[in-house]
Amino acid sequence: MASHALSKLSPSTPFSTSACPQSPHGPRLANSFRLPNAWLGASDLSLRSTISISRSPKPRPIIATVAGSLPTAKPERVSSSENVPRWSRRAIKSFAMGELEARKLKYPTTGTEALLMGLLIEGTNSAAKFLRANGITLFKVREESIKFIPKGDMYFFSPEHPPLTEDCQRVLDWAVDQKLKSADGGEITTSHLLLGIWSEAESPGHKILAALGFDDDRAKELKSQISEPEHEG
Template identity: 65%
Template structure:
């Protein structure tokens, strides 16, 4: 009965609860002031959202600088040195050139040729030239397939240079594109269409051979030329 009386007396209950709460409290209350910590009124324990593992020290990264180029390699340095205003290459054409170099490295070829220009144009994919090729059934997969058939597979242990040098045909294709732009007398940039037609102008190059095998011809080249009257946006 004494035990029952003690349980019914609130005065005897509070010291027991207080003593139990004091035992559950941590020795230092400063931990409750840390960020991302919660005190659950239902469980009576502290829930921490912080990991107990120390965070690794991250070194300061050096800022990355990028240089934007508006010209591509030329075999006619006298043109650049002359007073003649040399037209700039379009953003899509420059990206196509960069993708061509990467594709040559991917295939482990020692040089960037006209066949790589075709693949670069298709990888960039948004230019009039790329859309015209796809509309005529010339896709990246088909060009890659024809390239391997024509040039073969490179040694799997060969490491292509970071910037595979241009073949003579590829360099002539670039210069042809600039020459055609200068002959037109129009303002604006040298576009991806000029680059593709430059590949077509190199009759004995792998790029021309692949285009012919996939159904491209002089009539399609004239059609593309007429479509390219509007500048690339």
């Protein structure tokens, strides 16, 4: 029976090739032809073969989130918004850049070494300018940082906001305390952050600064400049 049906196929059986509409994921090719059916009569049978070229999604970039203020371990001190000194925009951005650097180096936390790198990555602030004027660059700090704290495992993914180490949190609170003591108004600047890092003698950030030639004399010089308008905006 099957051989009888096949014998009815004519060499002139119409055969057409048509292209399906373009797929959003890539080209699609489709072949369709008319095949007489020995049992059911003539019918349209479509044989479609689809080739899809899938595109891998683009990797999502790591984004630093800039908040309106910086974390504090002493919420009771800032319960009255009238007495809260404001952080400069460049200080907040430097902190965000430090978080980002910690994530890039696959650190589980944001430490004083990351905060120090954040100051230099932001680059336009007074602390970064002071560091560069004294020969302390981002490249040197990053190199020293990896000596103290090696990069994390390549398969480890840092959280979006790596939690602060205790010494890094103390740096932020030290900066706020110093501004409150000065009672001179104005904002908490990147210079306060840099001096806060130096005040934490056992922290990686302090040790990196010391290894690169920063000392108490330079800290005093920077402190004398804090009262000058920094125009960090």
